[in-house]
Amino acid sequence: MTLRTLIADDEPLAQRRLVIALNKLDDIDLVGTADDGEQALEAIAALKPDLLLLDVMMPGMNGFELLKALEVEDPPAVIFVTAFDNYAVDAFNEGALDYVLKPVDETRLCKAIDRARDRRRTLKAEARVEQLRDVVARLDQARADDLQSPYDQDLWINSRGSVVRVPVKDVRCFRAAGDYVSVQTGTAKHLADDTITSLDDRLDPDQFLRVHRSSIVNLSSVRAIEREKFGAVVLVLDDDTRIRVSKSYKKQTLQRLTHKGSAA
Incomplete structure (x- = not known):
């Protein structure tokens, strides 16, 4: 035909x-x-x-x-x-x-x-x-x-010749990985052709928080805040992933997570 x-x-x-x-x-x-x-x-x-x-x-x-x-x-x-x-x-x-x-x-x-x-x-x-x-x-x-909504609700990621739909609400964290971004959900990790800075602009700030120049976390996935030597702060996610908070993002991160302006 x-x-x-x-x-x-x-x-x-x-x-x-x-x-x-x-x-x-x-x-x-x-x-x-x-x-x-x-x-x-x-x-x-x-x-x-x-x-x-x-x-x-x-x-x-x-x-x-x-x-x-x-x-x-x-x-x-x-x-x-x-x-x-x-x-x-x-x-x-x-x-x-x-x-x-x-x-x-x-x-x-x-x-x-x-x-x-x-x-x-x-x-x-x-x-x-x-x-x-x-x-x-x-x-x-x-x-x-x-x-x-002005913010992304889904990400579409090329994976092994197909396009995978990743609901943003399911993402625990985003981490820079060379020229890509590692997208970590509860069941999988994906590599997205994206940047942390671009994602930071497109994600709902009520749900996601940038805690490092190379990391963004889903606030609902944070299980604990750990303090290390010399005032360093690490976030522990509900799957035990550990995300280091950089000095420049420390104050705003602690404010958001503890709701205390003097938490730092």
Whole structure:
């Protein structure tokens, strides 16, 4: 089954990479490209593609808004091409939509296309329309919920070729690890391509506290405060992890944990 395919992506380099990848596939007929959401809507109406490779973040109209505005009886299968927006995860997991991460891995793209082909083959047009409407409604709600808080609720971490969702509330501590950050939960450790400083800006200060230039702790995970020689302070977490508090963060750390302004 050959899929008539449309690419909607405002990044010229990303668009070229997709064109190159698709031209290697015998069962893909690339019918056009669009640089933004409005162009994509017009192209879908005119070209009636079977498959849409859709960038999430585009100027004017993003990928989610495009899907909401889509009014066709036989909608294309959709694969998001994205750096991953956390409020889209439920839709991806439902299987109604799929995604590939930028920069696009051709093997991952082929797998997503195969799943899109299966959906078109097994679902009637009416069912795909209803499914798409349901997904868009849930995306809108999830996005609204996400925007209510200015702080990260989830982290999405590349791990062995897949993307792992780590709820921020489950993280005991973040620790610098070279060019990465070690993310420690109750059951696992992950390496995130991030920085302590960036995380410090994105985490809820009521829940997390930076205690060292290379460490952030979840306040609810702190089990004990230990004082060592020369006034050094170490936090003991509920899994026995020990986090040293640096001198420059000592006063604010003790104030937060003991609620006493003179605790230092």
